[in-house]
Amino acid sequence: MSQHDDHVQHTWTLTNADGDEISIDLWIDGYSVRVDGGPDDGHEDERGRDVIEQELLPKYTAAGYQLTRHHPVNAPESHEEPADDEEPEGADQKPDQCPQCASTDFEYEPNLTRGWREGPAWMCAGPSCSWGQWIVV
Numbered sequence: 001m002s003q004h005d006d007h008v009q010h011t012w013t014l015t016n017a018d019g020d021e022i023s024i025d026l027w028i029d030g031y032s033v034r035v036d037g038g039p040d041d042g043h044e045d046e047r048g049r050d051v052i053e054q055e056l057l058p059k060y061t062a063a064g065y066q067l068t069r070h071h072p073v074n075a076p077e078s079h080e081e082p083a084d085d086e087e088p089e090g091a092d093q094k095p096d097q098c099p100q101c102a103s104t105d106f107e108y109e110p111n112l113t114r115g116w117r118e119g120p121a122w123m124c125a126g127p128s129c130s131w132g133q134w135i136v137v
């Protein structure tokens, strides 16, 4: 049980009255299944959680094994961008200091309209200052 388990998403462990242990790993790819121990030692499957919950677990419990624990190991593979990065577009163009009032506070304005021009901008948040700078996207 000291093997590297970066690839494992979820592990089920079953034991029988003799103390024999079966561990079933579902890999983070969501379909690779590997059985360690028991009658199917070394068995590999590619039908994911379904084959574990509908086939392997009932089969082993029928053979006298008991599910002693199961726990998630690693998060499933995900190709989504992390959502904790909420910086608006153009955050790297945020001015350091307002050239008119020397304020260092700026507010993101998603659609600043002045005359013919409109678009996202950084607006000075200084009191009674209306300086703003459009973000070049």
Ligand SMILES: [Zn+2]
Residues within 6 Å of the ligand: 098, 099, 100, 101, 102, 103, 124, 125, 126, 129, 130, 131
């Ligand atoms: Zn200002």
